[in-house]
Amino acid sequence: MNRRRHDGPAATRLTWRDMAAEALAGVVQRPGRSVLTLLGTVLGVGAFVSVLGLTSTATGQIGASFSLLQDTTVTVDDTGATPHGSVASVAAQDAGMDAGMDFPADTDERLGRLNGVVDAGVWWNVPLRHPTVSARPEVTTAATTDSDLTGLRVLAASPGTLRAMQPTLSTGTLFNEFHQRRKERVCLLGSTAARLLGITRVDNRPAVFIDGAAYTVLGIVATTQRLPQSLLSVLIPSSAALHAYGPPTDDPAQALIRTRTGAAPLVARQAPLALLPVHPGLLHAVPPPDPHELRDRVDTDLSGLFLVLAAICLIVGAVGIANTTLVSVLERTGEIGLRRALGARRRHITAQFLTESTALGALGGLTGTVIGVAVVIGTALARHWTAVLQPYAVLPAPLMGMAVGFLAGLYPALRAARIEPLEALRH
Amino acid sequence: MTSEYMASEYASPDYTTTATAPSPVLDLRRVCKVYPGSPPVTALHPTDLRVEAGDFLAVVGPSGSGKSTLLNLLGLLDRPTQGSYRLSGTDVATLTERDRAAVRGRRVGFVFQAFHLLPHRTALENVALARLYVTPRGAHRQADAARTLREVGLGHRLDALPSQLSGGERQRVAIARAVVNTPDILLCDEPTGNLDSATAGAVMDLLAELNQAGATIVVITHDPAVAQRARRRVTILDGRLSETACLSEKARLSETAKSGRTAGGPR
Numbered sequence: 001m002n003r004r005r006h007d008g009p010a011a012t013r014l015t016w017r018d019m020a021a022e023a024l025a026g027v028v029q030r031p032g033r034s035v036l037t038l039l040g041t042v043l044g045v046g047a048f049v050s051v052l053g054l055t056s057t058a059t060g061q062i063g064a065s066f067s068l069l070q071d072t073t074v075t076v077d078d079t080g081a082t083p084h085g086s087v088a089s090v091a092a093q094d095a096g097m098d099a100g101m102d103f104p105a106d107t108d109e110r111l112g113r114l115n116g117v118v119d120a121g122v123w124w125n126v127p128l129r130h131p132t133v134s135a136r137p138e139v140t141t142a143a144t145t146d147s148d149l150t151g152l153r154v155l156a157a158s159p160g161t162l163r164a165m166q167p168t169l170s171t172g173t174l175f176n177e178f179h180q181r182r183k184e185r186v187c188l189l190g191s192t193a194a195r196l197l198g199i200t201r202v203d204n205r206p207a208v209f210i211d212g213a214a215y216t217v218l219g220i221v222a223t224t225q226r227l228p229q230s231l232l233s234v235l236i237p238s239s240a241a242l243h244a245y246g247p248p249t250d251d252p253a254q255a256l257i258r259t260r261t262g263a264a265p266l267v268a269r270q271a272p273l274a275l276l277p278v279h280p281g282l283l284h285a286v287p288p289p290d291p292h293e294l295r296d297r298v299d300t301d302l303s304g305l306f307l308v309l310a311a312i313c314l315i316v317g318a319v320g321i322a323n324t325t326l327v328s329v330l331e332r333t334g335e336i337g338l339r340r341a342l343g344a345r346r347r348h349i350t351a352q353f354l355t356e357s358t359a360l361g362a363l364g365g366l367t368g369t370v371i372g373v374a375v376v377i378g379t380a381l382a383r384h385w386t387a388v389l390q391p392y393a394v395l396p397a398p399l400m401g402m403a404v405g406f407l408a409g410l411y412p413a414l415r416a417a418r419i420e421p422l423e424a425l426r427h
Numbered sequence: 428m429t430s431e432y433m434a435s436e437y438a439s440p441d442y443t444t445t446a447t448a449p450s451p452v453l454d455l456r457r458v459c460k461v462y463p464g465s466p467p468v469t470a471l472h473p474t475d476l477r478v479e480a481g482d483f484l485a486v487v488g489p490s491g492s493g494k495s496t497l498l499n500l501l502g503l504l505d506r507p508t509q510g511s512y513r514l515s516g517t518d519v520a521t522l523t524e525r526d527r528a529a530v531r532g533r534r535v536g537f538v539f540q541a542f543h544l545l546p547h548r549t550a551l552e553n554v555a556l557a558r559l560y561v562t563p564r565g566a567h568r569q570a571d572a573a574r575t576l577r578e579v580g581l582g583h584r585l586d587a588l589p590s591q592l593s594g595g596e597r598q599r600v601a602i603a604r605a606v607v608n609t610p611d612i613l614l615c616d617e618p619t620g621n622l623d624s625a626t627a628g629a630v631m632d633l634l635a636e637l638n639q640a641g642a643t644i645v646v647i648t649h650d651p652a653v654a655q656r657a658r659r660r661v662t663i664l665d666g667r668l669s670e671t672a673c674l675s676e677k678a679r680l681s682e683t684a685k686s687g688r689t690a691g692g693p694r
């Protein structure tokens with residue numbers, strides 16, 4: 001079809017700039033109404049941005065506090081589900097395990113063979129009711145004088161456990177496989193335990209008396225990465241503990257594993273099977289919390305509800321814009337008729353009102369984004385967090401407002417275009 | 428003050444036609460309008476009407492006689508039921524909606540009884556609105572609007588809102604808006620219907636002045652006094668047009684009675 005008939009005048013047109021200017025004039029000629037119309041969109045977009053922003057900020061916080069240490073630690077608990085001496089225990093004994101404990105004697109080696117394990121070992125609380133721990137051999141007087149030391153505990157630990165703890169010694173050495181094999185009566189002291197016992201050096205080979213039995217102090221643990229209760233304890237080789245005091249009773253034994261970075265989840269899955277191929281269910285491996293899982297939990301629990309609320313706000317906002325645009329179409333019937341008489345085509349009328357509603361939506365979206373960002377930054381500042389605003393949450397927000405305005409304007413704009421100039425101009 | 432109206436604007440090549448002999452601006456042959464319904468209303472019986480360039484025609488008739496119907500047909504706001512209508516040589520029946528909009532915007536100027544000014548726009552903006560769909564250059568639109576407002580004697584009220592203008596001033600703004608595109612024809616539907624007689628006289632003076640400067644004008648009115656200012660008069664009664672120099676005595680009496688009843692001050 002010809003763009004221009006030879007006998008008709010050139011088609012009327014409306015440039016993008018003029019359309020935007022006309023729409024803006026329509027928005028600002030009723031500022032109060034425009035502001036009220038925007039509220040729903042502002043709230044919806046603001047809620048959307050702040051929920052996503054707060055979620056990513058909180059998740060970032062979890063990520064920050066989630067240290068490398070936790071990421072490389074796996075513990076294996078003895079569930080104690082089956083009483084000792086049961087079928088399982090008999091089966092366990094067949095597999096060469098210590099009586100009364102589900103962990104096999106070669107736990108350190110079995111775990112050490114797993115891919116990703118750096119060090120691993122078994123430890124437990126030695127089953128002594130009220131052990132008398134003293135730096136002097138006199139049992140009778142020690143019972144009273146050392147009563148304030150009853151907080152001290154005696155831990156049985158395999159050499160692998162000590163290495164997995166990553167301790168720093170202030171003096172001396174760790175006990176090792178040699179002591180373990182010979183069930184040597186040696187011990188390590190936690191820094192607090194050493195202070196309470198008044199022991200500061202080991203070069204003079206001091207001894208600690210546990211219920212009168214002497215244990216030679218090999219070293220003093222100043223700090224430790226894992227198993228912090230060891231600082232309050234006397235640690236003895238697990239073989240010696242088993243020999244002298246029997247297997248753990250009240251508190252079941254636990255395996256402590258230090259893994260390579262990233263290997264923890266895999267090690268946690270494999271450890272029970274490696275230790276008890278027949279009854280892996282008796283052991284429960286605890287991997288470090290997964291940061292992604294944490295974030296997902298925050299996402300679903302916390303923000304799910306708010307995102308639904310944000311969506312509701314957006315719908316309310318859309319209805320508000322649709323309503324206002326429709327009212328303004330009906331109010332401005334005369335204007336529509338006039339514009340048609342001045343050469344406007346139906347599409348120019350549609351475009352004008354659609355641009356008006358889209359501009360309203362965009363304005364609401366922008367305002368909502370600004371408010372949402374302010375909420376996130378304000379919250380982060382108040383809590384001394386680092387505000388994390390993902391571009392994918394912030395950038396589309398004004399566009400979301402625009403989309404809401406556009407959709408809301410469709411019906412009123414099409415209705416405006418259907419208005420006949422003749423009807424509109426009649427008085 | 429309106430001498431350049433004809434000289435510079437009206438002779439623009441856009442408005443020349445292909446016909447060798449100058450064709451009339453408006454040429455109606457057997458045009459009629461029947462509003463469907465039960466019973467159908469024949470608002471305009473088959474009518475012949477020619478308006479030459481430079482004419483100043485008044486269509487006079489009582490209320491309900493079909494004046495607005497005729498004007499809406501002339502202004503392409505409505506389509507005739509039958510007959511052919513050529514505007515500046517163009518048979519408008521063949522035009523698409525797009526072209527009809529273009530004819531309305533570029534070749535026709537409308538002046539309404541109720542002014543139809545946008546209340547939130549200044550006089551200047553209201554006049555410039557007529558150029559909005561015609562030319563994309565905003566600065567030119569403003570300049571054209573200002574010049575035309577000066578031509579109708581409102582150079583000092585460019586930035587006034589309609590609410591700050593008197594009825595006569597408002598109709599002057601509306602007339603400026605109607606002529607700013609230098610249309611082939613200026614169509615005025617009861618332009619003085621909302622004005623007192625003194626203001627109405629001034630508005631008719633302005634239309635006469637525009638006509639002197641070359642504008643082709645059709646005014647419809649029920650007021651014989653207003654019609655008296657036109658060069659040529661056509662009477663319409665019950666949808667039938669009759670070109671008479673003066674109204675019959677009976678029609679004149681009834682019209683005088685009607686205008687006495689309906690003429691009011693400015694809104």
Ligand SMILES: Nc1ncnc2c1ncn2[C@@H]1O[C@H](COP(=O)(O)OP(=O)(O)O)[C@@H](O)[C@H]1O
Pocket residue numbers: 462463464468469470488489490491492493494495496497
């Ligand atoms: N849209 C319409 N539908 C039906 N009848 C109409 C319509 N418009 C006008 N009429 C009728 O046509 C006749 C002429 O109307 P109109 O042209 O408005 O007269 P005027 O402008 O002279 O007062 C009247 O009888 C009126 O009732």
Ligand SMILES: [Mg+2]
Pocket residue numbers: 494495
């Ligand atoms: Mg009428």
